[in-house]
Amino acid sequence: QSVLTQPPSVSAAPGQKVTISCSGSSSNIGNNYVSWYQQLPGTAPKLLIYENNKRPSGIPDRFSGSKSGTSATLDITGLQTGDEADYYCGTWDTSLSANYVFGTGTKVTVL
Amino acid sequence: QVQLQESGPGLVKPSQTLSLTCTVSGGSVSSGNSYWSWIRQPAGEGLEWIGRRHTSGSTNYNPSLKSRVTISVDTSKNQFSLTLTSVTAADTAMYYCARLNYYGSGGWDDAFDIWGQGTMVTVSS
Numbered sequence: 077q078s079v080l081t082q083p084p085s086v087s088a089a090p091g092q093k094v095t096i097s098c099s100g101s102s103s104n105i106g107n108n109y110v111s112w113y114q115q116l117p118g119t120a121p122k123l124l125i126y127e128n129n130k131r132p133s134g135i136p137d138r139f140s141g142s143k144s145g146t147s148a149t150l151d152i153t154g155l156q157t158g159d160e161a162d163y164y165c166g167t168w169d170t171s172l173s174a175n176y177v178f179g180t181g182t183k184v185t186v187l
Numbered sequence: 188q189v190q191l192q193e194s195g196p197g198l199v200k201p202s203q204t205l206s207l208t209c210t211v212s213g214g215s216v217s218s219g220n221s222y223w224s225w226i227r228q229p230a231g232e233g234l235e236w237i238g239r240r241h242t243s244g245s246t247n248y249n250p251s252l253k254s255r256v257t258i259s260v261d262t263s264k265n266q267f268s269l270t271l272t273s274v275t276a277a278d279t280a281m282y283y284c285a286r287l288n289y290y291g292s293g294g295w296d297d298a299f300d301i302w303g304q305g306t307m308v309t310v311s312s
Binding site: 078108121122132166167175177178179 | 234235236239247250290292296298300303
């Protein structure tokens with residue numbers, strides 16, 4: 077059971093926007109940086125966002141992240157068929173011993 | 188650029204020890220800003236962090252696996268390894284090695300920026 081909760085799925089038409097939420101607590105999102113990962117079918121995850129809202133080199137600005145309190149959000153604008161994938165948030169949980177936790181994952185479907 | 192490649196047996200018997208190695212190319216496992224990690228994913232399920240190790244010896248492990256896990260680094264071979272003892276069918280998963288890069292803003296300011304392609308491990312007799 078993950079301590080970070082995401083919606084199981086979101087969908088939208090090409091060109092539209094989707095928003096993926098990641099809900100946690102003060103021991104994880106509330107006090108630590110959030111990252112987001114994209115996992116295309118049959119491939120390893122790929123870093124999309126780090127430090128809540130920064131993009132690694134090569135990640136298009138269609139992907140944006142934000143954090144407020146104990147929740148984080150990933151927005152994907154100008155949705156493309158190639159964006160169909162599973163998306164995971166991740167952060168450290170420092171409640172007892174340091175433990176990196178991933179969200180439950182969200183499947184993005186392009187209609 | 189840095190690349191990671193996992194290697195190891197694809198089949199392990201129950202109660203035995205799972206051992207995997209990750210070879211680092213295009214960079215050094217001794218990089219000061221990097222921790223080296225293992226993450227696993229059962230088929231059709233989400234990601235589970237296993238642990239991380241720095242070449243300084245600093246380590247953190249998932250509390251749920253801590254009693255069975257060891258991550259080590261071999262700087263002479265530019266590799267790091269995972270050992271998981273007393274495996275059961277619940278340990279069947281795709282295992283990924285990954286670099287946990289520290290971005291320097293203080294606190295737990297890091298992210299998995301480079302991943303290996305993954306290696307499937309099945310625990311079965």
